[in-house]
Amino acid sequence: MTCGRCGTGITAQEKSKNISDGSIRTYVYYSCTRHKDHHCTNPYLREDYLIIQLEEIINDLEINQLGARHIIDREIERHNKLRSSVLGIKDDKKVKEKEVDIRMYAKYLLKEGTIYEKRELLEQLRNKIMLNDKKICIG
Ligand SMILES: [Zn+2]
Structure with missing residues (x-):
């Protein structure tokens, strides 16, 4: 920036x-x-105002696909672990990495993520x- x-x-x-x-x-x-x-x-x-503005322009931003994918993979692994070890849900309902759209996930993180996750995402912006x-x- x-x-x-x-x-x-x-x-x-x-x-x-x-x-x-x-x-x-x-x-x-x-x-x-x-x-x-x-x-x-x-x-x-x-x-916090910066993040609100980023949410508005996220559709026009170029995201480092590889870097963002890495964050998503880690998050999905956590999610799947929770499902199997805490909720006891069987493997066939597992979320697969490729099903997650990077831009959708970026939007979600800007809204729901912790401040650390948001900063990690900011590092993946190419613009x-x-x-x-x-x-x-x-x-
Ligand atoms: Zn200046």
Whole structure:
């Protein structure tokens, strides 16, 4: 991901915020590294808002098929193990890797996955993504 204003790379930073009820929430922010333009004013984007925007453009994104397939295979294996060892379901109902559509799975992960799964998926995107004014677009 690159900065839409100065073209530098975007970096992720974790920051903690005090909530009114006394608890602390940690957010991840994506912002310009300002390596090229030290005064770049491109505002940061919170990770949860980034993910919402990615859900909207996922159909236009190019996903690294091999990398994404690896994530899916691992997840299906986990699913099948749960079915057979915990639920006692026989093998003939096993989900096969090839039945899972990569894009469908990517959409599912962006909605239902843990933050780690979402980040893992982000690493499999091939497109150059630009961040400008809290909005992302495909570069
Ligand atoms: Zn910048």
